[in-house]
Amino acid sequence: MIHVGENTWNLRILITDLQVEKTLRVRGDQHIGGVMLQLVDPEMPKDWSDHALWWPAKNVWLTRTRSTLDQAGVQSDSFLYFTPMHKTLRVQMPDLRLLDYRVNFSIKTFGAVVNLCKDADIRYPEELSLCKPVEQEHLKKNFSKLPQKMIPVAEANGTAYLQPAPDTNSFVPMTNAYNGSNGSLDRSHGNGNLLCAPASPYATTPRRPATAPGTPISSPTGTWRQNTSQNGYGAAYDSGSSFGDLQENLAVSARSPSPDVRARLVRPKTLVQKARLNVGWLDSSLSIMEQGVREFDTLCLRFKYYTFFDLNPKYDQVRINQLYEQAKWSILNEELDCTEEETLMFAALQFQVNHQTDINPLGIDSPNNTSGQSNGGGGDDDIDSALNELQITLEGPNSGGDAGNITRIPELSDYLRFLKPQLFTLKGYKRYFFTYRDLHLHLYKSQEDSRRGAPTISINLRGCEVTPDVQLAQGKFAIRLEVPPEGRNGPNSEFWVRCENDEQYAKWMAACRLAAKGRSLADSSYESEVSSIRSLLQMQKPQARAAPLNINPRSVDANDYLSPKMLRKLSSKAVQRILEAHANVRQLQLMDAKLKYIQAWQSLPDFGVTLFVIKFDGHKKEELLGVAHNRIMRMDLNTGDHLKTWRYNNMKAWNVNWGIKCMMIQFHDENVVFSCLSADCKVVHEFIGGYIFMSMRSKENNQTLNEEMFHKLTGGWS
Incomplete structure (x- = not known):
């Protein structure tokens, strides 16, 4: 009618x-x-x-x-x-376990991550995000060459069809298609393209049969439970609910995931493939549902921004454990390059974590732990710590030995070797007398010249790139410096500094790292930085005289501790080398071993640089863009060499032309325009805005998370 x-x-x-x-x-x-x-x-x-x-x-x-x-x-x-609005989402944690969570599919992904981290007792949720599972196939092509993703849509007459999805994140797993004629959901309408994730991406727990969105569930599957066995904690799954108190479970992880889960892990072989790993990040400003995710689909929860605020063993047992696990798998999957000594150090620390977990299954360090953190009943320690912080706040960071001489500017001086690498030259290192003062490196021909003459070379280290180049077996302790030009434009200048021994290296490396952040030797963190570098080097040195623990080598599976490349290199000696390296760290308690692992991970040359394959405006050649916590870098596609660095503190604005998917970043004296080939340009935009948001955090305002500011910086005002 x-x-x-x-x-x-x-x-x-x-x-x-x-x-x-x-x-x-x-x-x-x-x-x-x-x-x-x-x-x-x-x-x-x-x-x-x-x-x-x-x-x-x-x-x-x-x-x-x-x-x-x-x-x-x-x-x-x-x-x-x-x-x-709340539906069940299968979440793969950084330690590769799968858990079912009730997640709000209607709010922005950022808000969903905040709520999820609150349930899991993970502080500072802004450091994490959700991403879609990436298969090895996705590393073979750039995102721009992958088939267009489609989403299922129900017609009014009851038929189902596929149409291009309108969201900005174009990496979408296949979703449920609704068959209006019988009210059921059907996966048979998939287009079979490369972007279709399998029904159960990690095949560890069976996905429920296809169910209409919002259908009530009795109890979710895939819940983690601890299984004490001969090998420590094994991965087992329980049919009980995963909702509830997960804190104790998430602070301790299985020694090794199931073989099927590990077989599905993605191992990038080139820098380009490492860049393609970043195609799966969700858009934080859109809801989960808008990005093609449906109930019982699997997403991965990962630390996205590599700047970890206020890691505290007292409050962050879950956060530290999950961060340790993400670091561990990035090493084992060869996402970061390591020397042989570094690899064995990581294996030794991992072995110590497993050993301590067997002794202490709940993951709680004893009261006399080396990190100095109390675990209840430690009121005196808490009071002392609070008083120390108050003293530093009131008197400044240098209220110690030099408090009486506030005009004194600390210096560092010694004989080191220097090289400015240039094309088509065979010049080697040359010996100079170095002095470092007030963020400047001065080189003299001799110590006597430093007292009466002008320096031969002067280098301003503020904002420089500092890369370690250490080979303990060869006695090589070098520091690579990439110094920004005095003017706004121009390429970075590269310098190599070589130290004579590990003690000299620790002092000068610490000074360079602080200078890169604009901090002088007067900074209170200098001594702790030296101590940290010293400690990492010590852990890599073989301890021939130390008696190993009474461990049967046959009970150690080297596959759990070494990457495939290092397994091939060490061959039959792998287990023996791991046990020898373990002698350096066997005194560490559980939490200390995890923190040392994270610290060593952060010290790797390639740590914290997220890669994208791009094309600069007007260029036909593909290049790499590296995004770090304080800068972006133009990098060589094959070698990873830094061709140019732009720092966020010189940035005026950044925006995206959504029509042509092109990004422009405005600096004081130049504009950088590029298109991203390995991911949607929104992903790059969000990384830059996210890191700027992270840099604004401080202990004074860390109690409240400013979600509005996060979305202003990352959303693109689209």
């Missing part, structure tokens, strides 16, 4: 919980909240407060209940779902 002159029309809505479709008579000026009230049967004893309208064809939630249907663009041919 046609109602002439009437402004009402029929709207079809599926109530997913009941698998019932209703047709409502609505007006264009009717509010969305009023439509939802029409759907609900007041006599039915059910809480509908978590439900909202989802529009599959437009891939959006209609959560603004005060908006009208006309304002939302809903018309008579629209077909909506009335479905719960």
